[in-house]
Amino acid sequence: MKNSYTNEKVVLSKYPSGIAKKENFSVIKENINNISENDLLIKTKFLGLDAALRLLIRDSDEFLFRVKENDILHGNIVGEVIESNNSDFQIGDYVVGSLGIQTYAISDGVGIEKVDTNFAPPEYWLGGMGIPGLTAYYALLDVCKPTVDKNVLITGAAGAVGSIAGQIAKICGSKVFGTTGSQEKCDWLVNELGYDYAFNYNDKDWFSKLKDASEGKLDIIFDNSGGEVMNQSLKIIGLNGIVLLCGSTSQYYEDEMKGPSNYIWLGTMRARLQGFVIFDYENRYNEARVNLGKWLKEDKIKMPNYIIESSIDAFPNAFEDLFSGKNFGKMILKLND
Amino acid sequence: MKNSYTNEKVVLSKYPSGIAKKENFSVIKENINNISENDLLIKTKFLGLDAALRLLIRDSDEFLFRVKENDILHGNIVGEVIESNNSDFQIGDYVVGSLGIQTYAISDGVGIEKVDTNFAPPEYWLGGMGIPGLTAYYALLDVCKPTVDKNVLITGAAGAVGSIAGQIAKICGSKVFGTTGSQEKCDWLVNELGYDYAFNYNDKDWFSKLKDASEGKLDIIFDNSGGEVMNQSLKIIGLNGIVLLCGSTSQYYEDEMKGPSNYIWLGTMRARLQGFVIFDYENRYNEARVNLGKWLKEDKIKMPNYIIESSIDAFPNAFEDLFSGKNFGKMILKLND
Numbered sequence: 224m225k226n227s228y229t230n231e232k233v234v235l236s237k238y239p240s241g242i243a244k245k246e247n248f249s250v251i252k253e254n255i256n257n258i259s260e261n262d263l264l265i266k267t268k269f270l271g272l273d274a275a276l277r278l279l280i281r282d283s284d285e286f287l288f289r290v291k292e293n294d295i296l297h298g299n300i301v302g303e304v305i306e307s308n309n310s311d312f313q314i315g316d317y318v319v320g321s322l323g324i325q326t327y328a329i330s331d332g333v334g335i336e337k338v339d340t341n342f343a344p345p346e347y348w349l350g351g352m353g354i355p356g357l358t359a360y361y362a363l364l365d366v367c368k369p370t371v372d373k374n375v376l377i378t379g380a381a382g383a384v385g386s387i388a389g390q391i392a393k394i395c396g397s398k399v400f401g402t403t404g405s406q407e408k409c410d411w412l413v414n415e416l417g418y419d420y421a422f423n424y425n426d427k428d429w430f431s432k433l434k435d436a437s438e439g440k441l442d443i444i445f446d447n448s449g450g451e452v453m454n455q456s457l458k459i460i461g462l463n464g465i466v467l468l469c470g471s472t473s474q475y476y477e478d479e480m481k482g483p484s485n486y487i488w489l490g491t492m493r494a495r496l497q498g499f500v501i502f503d504y505e506n507r508y509n510e511a512r513v514n515l516g517k518w519l520k521e522d523k524i525k526m527p528n529y530i531i532e533s534s535i536d537a538f539p540n541a542f543e544d545l546f547s548g549k550n551f552g553k554m555i556l557k558l559n560d
Numbered sequence: 561m562k563n564s565y566t567n568e569k570v571v572l573s574k575y576p577s578g579i580a581k582k583e584n585f586s587v588i589k590e591n592i593n594n595i596s597e598n599d600l601l602i603k604t605k606f607l608g609l610d611a612a613l614r615l616l617i618r619d620s621d622e623f624l625f626r627v628k629e630n631d632i633l634h635g636n637i638v639g640e641v642i643e644s645n646n647s648d649f650q651i652g653d654y655v656v657g658s659l660g661i662q663t664y665a666i667s668d669g670v671g672i673e674k675v676d677t678n679f680a681p682p683e684y685w686l687g688g689m690g691i692p693g694l695t696a697y698y699a700l701l702d703v704c705k706p707t708v709d710k711n712v713l714i715t716g717a718a719g720a721v722g723s724i725a726g727q728i729a730k731i732c733g734s735k736v737f738g739t740t741g742s743q744e745k746c747d748w749l750v751n752e753l754g755y756d757y758a759f760n761y762n763d764k765d766w767f768s769k770l771k772d773a774s775e776g777k778l779d780i781i782f783d784n785s786g787g788e789v790m791n792q793s794l795k796i797i798g799l800n801g802i803v804l805l806c807g808s809t810s811q812y813y814e815d816e817m818k819g820p821s822n823y824i825w826l827g828t829m830r831a832r833l834q835g836f837v838i839f840d841y842e843n844r845y846n847e848a849r850v851n852l853g854k855w856l857k858e859d860k861i862k863m864p865n866y867i868i869e870s871s872i873d874a875f876p877n878a879f880e881d882l883f884s885g886k887n888f889g890k891m892i893l894k895l896n897d
Contacts, residue, residue, distance in 0.1 A: 487615075
């Protein structure tokens with residue numbers, strides 16, 4: 224390796240209580256002077272912000288993939304290969320993978336993918352063409368199976384997964400409802416993303432409005448938020464309905480998570496609350512991307528990214544903003560040079 | 561009709577808070593002098609006690625089939641036809657149906673069934689040959705599909721449904737675990753019903769014992785109890801596991817029900833919480849009864865009934881006892897003449 228590099232990585236300095244703040248994280252510098260045989264060195268261009276990270280930075284052994292104090296934060300990045308001892312990757316290639324929140328990453332190529340910019344620009348590989356888009360695609364099409372006669376509620380509708388999921392449900396001809404945290408985002412969901420209805424959960428009448436608009440029947444609840452929004456919605460789950468458990472952003476930062484007390488409605492309605500993990504579909508990512516890329520080209524789908532352009536020092540504040548719902552679509556930190 | 565009869569029925573006199581007590585109910589008398597064309601008059605012999613009734617006697621429109629103040633309590637009975645204007649039923653026939661908690665019932669024959677004592681004695685039609693047994697049968701065999709390589713947990717294992725469900729899972733060759741509220745009942749589950757392991761949830765180590773015995777993997781949780789027992793168990797749900805939502809006896813009497821905060825484990829494990837209602841299987845009851853009756857004859861299954869012999873005035877106390885878990889198997893009030 225000709226050059227040496229200074230990597231900056233974000234580590235957990237202190238377990239948070241409630242929403243994680245700047246003081247829970249530190250940025251640490253380290254030098255990279257060498258990479259091993261078969262390794263490649265990646266310069267991070269885009270960092271993805273993912274609410275589920277909050278679940279991993281708990282002082283508890285109960286969660287898999289936990290991040291302990293002084294560990295680097297898990298996270299997906301898109302970056303450019305700048306050094307390569309691996310014949311599968313060339314300098315100049317763009318790659319995406321779970322390589323952690325840092326400005327440079329070393330990888331042996333296992334578990335990372337090349338970004339194909341024929342489909343979409345590199346940063347889309349953190350959103351619509353990446354794990355959030357793939358999750359929306361397979362969780363809906365393979366598990367929920369929305370059709371023209373179905374009412375579909377997306378909670379966390381303006382988030383990374385929700386913003387794509389609602390559009391795919393529309394492509395399937397379903398009537399699509401969304402919940403989100405502001406009127407501005409409701410307007411965006413309806414006017415920009417084609418949702419039929421969107422409800423601001425801070426509006427005290429949101430549930431009765433949802434109930435009226437859906438005629439009291441939700442065949443599919445694609446749940447990204449958990450908490451009271453999901454809990455209320457269970458009261459109008461349809462016969463043989465599906466509640467797809469995709470995420471629980473409202474609960475990740477709670478010291479004591481709350482379960483849905485209305486789960487007994489699932490009993491009466493022969494409905495189910497179904498877990499889902501996208502990694503089960505790893506060998507089918509390309510199939511989804513062909514369709515997602517086609518829909519994108521044909522303007523049938525939008526892949527909204529909420530991009531903050533800054534240095535890696537901006538990560539903690541951006542992560543906090545994610546929980547106050549600042550983002551419209553996937554929140555991405557673009558590292559300026 | 562030659563004779564007249566004095567019916568005594570139990571009505572809800574006051575919505576309960578917490579576990580329902582004697583003062584929440586009244587026994588009311590009324591004369592029956594006549595039945596219409598096509599009707600039959602049934603003298604109640606056995607009254608079934610069902611914890612789910614507690615869910616219906618709330619001051620809330622949210623539940624279907626609710627019982628309001630001054631309404632008769634819903635309940636299944638087994639009785640003898642003593643007058644008949646209906647050619648499908650003869651005097652002396654034994655019938656079972658949801659005819660309410662009363663000493664005499666009038667029916668037009670719709671929704672009630674004749675009891676076939678070739679299979680089992682009349683009172684069994686409230687337990688193992690009735691709704692509880694049918695529920696255990698179809699919820700397990702049609703939805704959960706226990707096999708020899710599976711670990712099955714039955715919560716509320718000594719109850720009407722649980723006591724049958726565990727035995728069916730054993731017939732299928734699964735390893736069967738049960739939770740219940742006393743050491744005496746644990747011993748009964750293992751020694752009498754053939755459970756592999758039973759745990760007393762009042763023992764503070766119950767969960768770690770369950771975890772050890774099951775090697776931290778429950779493929780099927782057949783949940784009759786809800787509450788903390790079910791919530792803890794979710795932490796060891798297996799990959800693609802099923803939590804069959806059959807009942808929530810621990811929650812029925814709570815003014816504010818609690819949801820399972822560990823539901824997010826379903827996500828990681830691609831598991832599901834599945835609602836179930838036995839009435840969907842109405843046209844297949846006989847198929848189940850042929851097998852249940854055969855197992856009973858071959859001594860492969862026991863159908864435990866916990867019979868209290870008394871007058872209908874004993875119903876409120878018996879219902880209270882149901883929630884303190886006095887019963888081993890189906891609690892039945894046998895009316896003495």
